Amino acid sequence: EAGVVQSPRYKIIEKKQPVAFWCNPISGHNTLYWYRQNLGQGPELLIRYENEEAVDDSQLPKDRFSAERLKGVDSTLKIQPAELGDSAVYLCASSLSPTMYEQYFGPGTRLTVT
Amino acid sequence: GQSLEQPSEVTAVEGAIVQINCTYQTSGFYGLSWYQQHDGGAPTFLSYNALDGLEETGRFSSFLSRSDSYGYLLLQELQMKDSASYFCAVRDGYSGAGSYQLTFGKGTKLSVIP
Numbered sequence: 001e002a003g004v005v006q007s008p009r010y011k012i013i014e015k016k017q018p019v020a021f022w023c024n025p026i027s028g029h030n031t032l033y034w035y036r037q038n039l040g041q042g043p044e045l046l047i048r049y050e051n052e053e054a055v056d057d058s059q060l061p062k063d064r065f066s067a068e069r070l071k072g073v074d075s076t077l078k079i080q081p082a083e084l085g086d087s088a089v090y091l092c093a094s095s096l097s098p099t100m101y102e103q104y105f106g107p108g109t110r111l112t113v114t
Numbered sequence: 115g116q117s118l119e120q121p122s123e124v125t126a127v128e129g130a131i132v133q134i135n136c137t138y139q140t141s142g143f144y145g146l147s148w149y150q151q152h153d154g155g156a157p158t159f160l161s162y163n164a165l166d167g168l169e170e171t172g173r174f175s176s177f178l179s180r181s182d183s184y185g186y187l188l189l190q191e192l193q194m195k196d197s198a199s200y201f202c203a204v205r206d207g208y209s210g211a212g213s214y215q216l217t218f219g220k221g222t223k224l225s226v227i228p
Contacts, residue, residue: 042218105156
């Protein structure tokens with residue numbers, strides 16, 4: 001069974017530029033999560049999807065971040081414009097449903113904003 | 115809000131036993147999870163405790179005391195490959211936007227030495 005796939009693995013951009021991250025969850029997993037992990041910290045939830053609906057985006061900085069999950073499968077997280085403080089690893093995770101306690105994480109995208 | 119405390123670093127000898135503690139303060143609690151993350155890798159699920167007591171999975175065990183808001187991860191017969199960061203995470207069960215959200219601790223970096 002394929003795991004959660006993310007791309008790109010690494011991205012370096014200048015501040016004020018846009019950037020997008022892509023995630024393909026495990027087949028059949030209806031719940032998808034985007035997390036941000038700063039160096040030396042645990043992952044922090046940005047947004048959670050149930051199928052194509054964003055059901056928890058309370059921690060997503062909506063002035064510059066946006067996300068979508070068309071057709072309830074793949075998802076894209078976008079930052080526009082990026083700021084220096086956005087440098088972090090962006091992790092995507094999925095689970096069969098929100099009641100399942102085990103989440104499966106992808107390898108993440110390491111973003112560096114210069 | 116949610117608050118989790120765990121030691122930032124632990125060093126142990128190969129073949130030994132190590133315990134990583136986690137204390138939490140949360141406004142809602144449905145269970146405590148543990149995840150392992152190697153440098154540059156994806157967090158991977160290790161265990162979940164919803165009820166008080168010890169859960170054993172091979173060389174790893176996890177314990178929970180809900181009355182003490184405390185849990186620990188026990189790693190036995192340490193191997194070099196166990197060198198990684200270990201995160202405890204609380205699952206809250208609020209209805210609404212906060213449902214089933216995982217809040218992670220800052221992680222404990224375990225170094226296994228020969």
